[in-house]
Amino acid sequence: MKSFENIDVKSVKEAVGLLQRFHNEKKSAAVVGGGSELLQLMKDRVATPDYLINLKTIPGLSYIKEERSAFRIGALTTLTEIEEHKGVQEKLLFLSQAAGEAASPQIRNAGTIGGNICQRPFCWYFRSANFTCLRKGGEICYAVAGDNRYHAIFGGGPSYIVHPSDMAPPLVAVGAQLKIAGPAGEKVIPLEKFFVLPQVNHTRENILGPGEIVTEIQVPHPKAGTKGFYHKVRERLAWDHAIVSVSTVLQTQGGAVREGRVVLGGVAPTPWRVPKAEQFLRGKKVDENTAQKAGEIALEGARPMKDNIYKVALAKSLIQRALLASV
Ligand SMILES: Cc1cc2nc3c(=O)[nH]c(=O)nc-3n(C[C@H](O)[C@H](O)[C@H](O)COP(=O)(O)OP(=O)(O)OC[C@H]3O[C@@H](n4cnc5c(N)ncnc54)[C@H](O)[C@@H]3O)c2cc1C
Ligand code: SF4
Incomplete structure (x- = not known):
């Protein structure tokens, strides 16, 4: 793993400010939630940030609040917490089940909902430091002529990844919204509009811009019936x-x-x-x-x-x- 500096931030504002500063200074930085996905990429030298901005030290970003018309889920809430939450089990059993089906118990205990929807692809060419494919700034999508048994059957080209999140499909199905904090303040968008196809941008999976982080997922209570x-x-x-x-x-x-x-x-x-x-x-x-x-x-x-x-x-x-x- 390349050496990096870990920064324990105390607020969303501090995280956004640092991300923006490093971006302006052309230094590489990444935010980390549970680290279950990002640290693997760093160990494999696929991700090599100079600075790691640790969101886990922000107080109050891990919660499930049941309000009149929606659940508000903080970005640092773990998959286990979502799986085991009584209100979620009662009103959104399929979401609790999706959380329980992701990865392994250890990963679910550490992995956050924010990290889950922002995780990078698990395409094996992307995950190997030996392949500088299109998504990593290279010229070729190795999946086209290579082993593409796990790749896309819809929406592919010029990259053919599949989105790896177990939480994203049920959240989109129920019409969840996403709160994003960034240099211009906060915004709430439909989760469906968060993800991007490779024909729009083949190096990124979502619309997060420099300095932006996910802070909350809002899940409406399903209508009667x-x-x-x-x-x-x-x-x-x-x-x-x-x-x-x-x-x-x-x-x-x-x-x-x-x-x-x-x-x-x-x-x-x-x-x-x-x-x-x-x-x-x-x-x-x-x-x-x-x-x-x-x-x-x-x-x-x-x-x-x-x-x-x-x-x-x-x-x-x-x-x-x-x-x-x-x-
Ligand atoms: C062996 C293995 C198996 C897995 N299996 C599954 C599976 O079956 N299903 C599944 O859905 N996932 C799976 N994962 C992926 C992942 O580990 C989990 O989904 C987990 O929820 C990721 O959360 P995290 O907090 O650990 O993310 P991190 O590793 O901390 O971050 C993941 C990515 O999201 C970004 N990020 C994190 N938080 C935020 C935020 N708040 N705002 C903006 N960006 C953010 C990070 O910069 C990084 O790029 C697996 C991972 C591994 C290593
Ligand atoms: S599918 Fe995407 S991530 Fe995989 S090799 Fe092709 S360009 Fe790279």
């Missing part, structure tokens, strides 16, 4: 990222879908909503036939690579299963 579901398929049961995951949040009335979202994980560089399938479901009763048809519609336009065509069939059947479990 709403049920959600999260399911993840992974290679190793002990801990692993999703090969494909699906999150559904459906509001039904009189047996028919009023509104709902279907969001896939592990298939695209961002959590991948499938609006045509959502549109198809509106007004329909979910049964074997509609669930199967929705899965087929959702996968229209998929562009699998040479090693990952299996993801198409897998995603279809996961959507079908999730929809049947969501009513």
